[in-house]
Amino acid sequence: GAVVSQHPSWVICKSGTSVKIECRSLDFQATTMFWYRQFPKQSLMLMATSNEGSKATYEQGVEKDKFLINHASLTLSTLTVTSAHPEDSSFYICSARDIAVNTDTQYFGPGTRLTVL
Amino acid sequence: QKEVEQNSGPLSVPEGAIASLNCTYSDRGSQSFFWYRQYSGKSPELIMSIYSNGDKEDGRFTAQLNKASQYVSLLIRDSQPSDSATYLCAVNSRAAGNKLTFGGGTRVLVKP
Numbered sequence: 001g002a003v004v005s006q007h008p009s010w011v012i013c014k015s016g017t018s019v020k021i022e023c024r025s026l027d028f029q030a031t032t033m034f035w036y037r038q039f040p041k042q043s044l045m046l047m048a049t050s051n052e053g054s055k056a057t058y059e060q061g062v063e064k065d066k067f068l069i070n071h072a073s074l075t076l077s078t079l080t081v082t083s084a085h086p087e088d089s090s091f092y093i094c095s096a097r098d099i100a101v102n103t104d105t106q107y108f109g110p111g112t113r114l115t116v117l
Numbered sequence: 118q119k120e121v122e123q124n125s126g127p128l129s130v131p132e133g134a135i136a137s138l139n140c141t142y143s144d145r146g147s148q149s150f151f152w153y154r155q156y157s158g159k160s161p162e163l164i165m166s167i168y169s170n171g172d173k174e175d176g177r178f179t180a181q182l183n184k185a186s187q188y189v190s191l192l193i194r195d196s197q198p199s200d201s202a203t204y205l206c207a208v209n210s211r212a213a214g215n216k217l218t219f220g221g222g223t224r225v226l227v228k229p
Binding site: 034035042043044045046057091092103104105106107108109110113 | 121148149151153159161163166172197209211212215216217218219220221222
């Protein structure tokens with residue numbers, strides 16, 4: 001149980017284009033999902049908290065107009081990187097909390113590796 | 118001062134030995150603590166969660182929590198080469214937004 005999927009697993013795009021990443025909880029419902037970014041040899045950095053049916057909460061320094069988050073259902077959150085640039089190349093990982101279980105545990109998706117040329 | 122601190126390693130242990138990983142945190146209001154394992158190029162995988170002081174055992178893994186000292190540790194018994202990975206300590210504080218703060222991770226190398 002507690003499986004989270006991400007799509008795509010990797011993507012290469014040209015500078016200036018937009019990329020959408022999907023995060024799905026497959027066997028549980030999640031009112032809250034999280035988006036992280038991880039650069040090589042660094043730890044995970046939280047970008048934003050995605051709340052079903054409401055606006056996402058962004059961490060300090062993360063541009064909300066560049067990283068668009070939509071959490072339209074209890075099993076799906078999307079992250080769109082708009083006008084991507086090479087410095088946006090990173091490993092993007094989502095996680096989700098199971099609303100049926102009263103714990104703070106986050107289950108992570110497999111990640112999406114974004115390369116911007 | 119970082120909010121969650123770990124020794125970056127690498128921690129080199131012979132196969133079959135005990136690997137001991139430490140983590141300290143600064144937010145006294147933290148109430149839940151997690152250890153994740155991350156293989157190179159992969160996303161984190163949950164190993165253990167711990168919420169109250171003391172020890173919690175799950176298979177070859179034991180997590181230890183001491184809230185007074187703001188310290189959480191992970192022991193890996195009978196270490197195997199497949200345990201070679203980066204271990205991330207994560208701390209959740211509901212007062213601070215109910216989100217995880219990660220340490221920098223400790224790289225563990227288990228040598229056959």
